[in-house]
Amino acid sequence: MIESEQTSAGMFAGGLAGTIAQGARRMGGRRAWPPYELIDRDAIERAEAKSRRLERLYHLTQEHAWDGKAVLGALVDKHGQPGRDMDPEIRESLTQVLAVLLWGELAAWTISADLALAIDDMDAKMAATGQVFDEARHFYVLRDYLVLLAGEDRVPPLGGLPRRLLLDVMETPSLAKKLVGMQLLFETNAVVIFRRLAESGVCPVLTELLPYFERDESRHVGLGVIFLPRLIERMSRGEATGVAAFHLRCIAMLIGGGFMLRQHFEALGLDQRLMATRVTTMQDEIVRQMVQAHGSGIVRALLNPKASPLGPRVLDFIHPPGGLAGAPDWHRSLHAGVTRVVKAVDRALA
Ligand SMILES: [Fe+2]
Numbered sequence: 001m002i003e004s005e006q007t008s009a010g011m012f013a014g015g016l017a018g019t020i021a022q023g024a025r026r027m028g029g030r031r032a033w034p035p036y037e038l039i040d041r042d043a044i045e046r047a048e049a050k051s052r053r054l055e056r057l058y059h060l061t062q063e064h065a066w067d068g069k070a071v072l073g074a075l076v077d078k079h080g081q082p083g084r085d086m087d088p089e090i091r092e093s094l095t096q097v098l099a100v101l102l103w104g105e106l107a108a109w110t111i112s113a114d115l116a117l118a119i120d121d122m123d124a125k126m127a128a129t130g131q132v133f134d135e136a137r138h139f140y141v142l143r144d145y146l147v148l149l150a151g152e153d154r155v156p157p158l159g160g161l162p163r164r165l166l167l168d169v170m171e172t173p174s175l176a177k178k179l180v181g182m183q184l185l186f187e188t189n190a191v192v193i194f195r196r197l198a199e200s201g202v203c204p205v206l207t208e209l210l211p212y213f214e215r216d217e218s219r220h221v222g223l224g225v226i227f228l229p230r231l232i233e234r235m236s237r238g239e240a241t242g243v244a245a246f247h248l249r250c251i252a253m254l255i256g257g258g259f260m261l262r263q264h265f266e267a268l269g270l271d272q273r274l275m276a277t278r279v280t281t282m283q284d285e286i287v288r289q290m291v292q293a294h295g296s297g298i299v300r301a302l303l304n305p306k307a308s309p310l311g312p313r314v315l316d317f318i319h320p321p322g323g324l325a326g327a328p329d330w331h332r333s334l335h336a337g338v339t340r341v342v343k344a345v346d347r348a349l350a
């Protein structure tokens with residue numbers, strides 16, 4: 001069952017719910033009644049603008065919907081069967097990376113369906129419903145591509161770490177944790193990996209196919225940006241700390257997942273340091289947008305690896321600026337030790 005972190009006012013007044021809740025907190029429970037914010041022109045305009053942006057996400061989904069079967073079919077006709085002339089090692093690495101993304105799409109489909117069911121606010125519910133439609137398409141198109149690339153019995157099983165991460169976000173009863181896991185973490189990582197894979201030119205079908213995915217994923221981030229702060233604003237300090245702890249745990253599992261795919265990203269010529277930097281820059285931009293619109297109070301439930309003093313150090317340790325081969329001996333042996341531990345955890349969780 002999903003925890004309801006909203007007030008029923010969300011159903012009726014959309015973005016006004018956050019304003020009302022804020023007012024109630026300021027004035028102390030029932031003493032806040034009547035909610036004078038409801039007749040405050042600025043507050044109404046701010047709330048209506050947020051609702052319009054959420055409602056727009058749904059209509060954008062409808063406008064930009066694409067026919068997955070037709071797009072993939074046309075690209076295969078144009079370029080030939082994926083992987084036909086590919087080096088077997090490259091094909092294996094591409095299969096390994098895409099297999100993780102495939103199950104990520106299935107998880108995103110399930111999570112967005114949960115959100116569409118659980119969110120009371122009508123505009124946010126419409127945005128989540130639009131996302132369900134997109135994620136279903138992403139899943140079947142990626143599945144059809146992978147079957148063409150590797151053969152249906154050659155798609156590898158999901159490793160223990162990514163499996164645990166996807167299950168954690170799917171199984172949490174908290175709407176806020178679902179939004180943090182999917183909209184802030186999965187979507188930003190997916191956008192960057194899709195873009196880099198398309199740019200790499202590893203497969204001409206993917207180069208033309210993945211921009212369709214990337215456009216949809218970029219739009220999905222919007223639901224988290226607009227709706228998550230409304231939930232955080234109403235949280236107690238303990239609830240907010242719980243969301244931040246969940247965020248940290250998901251980041252740790254994502255980093256572990258990155259260790260497991262390291263050799264495959266290298267084989268595909270994808271620079272993990274560059275990708276990690278792009279992901280954290282994107283997340284930093286998202287947190288900035290939230291703070292700009294809702295104030296710095298929302299950061300109590302979120303982490304921002306780019307803004308944290310620890311973030312760049314972790315990045316330099318995992319992906320040293322000049323490459324791991326050029327790092328000092330102590331760094332390489334510590335890195336090898338961490339890799340062994342991550343692989344053992346991945347096996348234990350499988
Ligand atoms: Fe997706």
Ligand SMILES: [Fe+2]
Pocket residue numbers: 108135187216217220
């Ligand atoms: Fe998505």
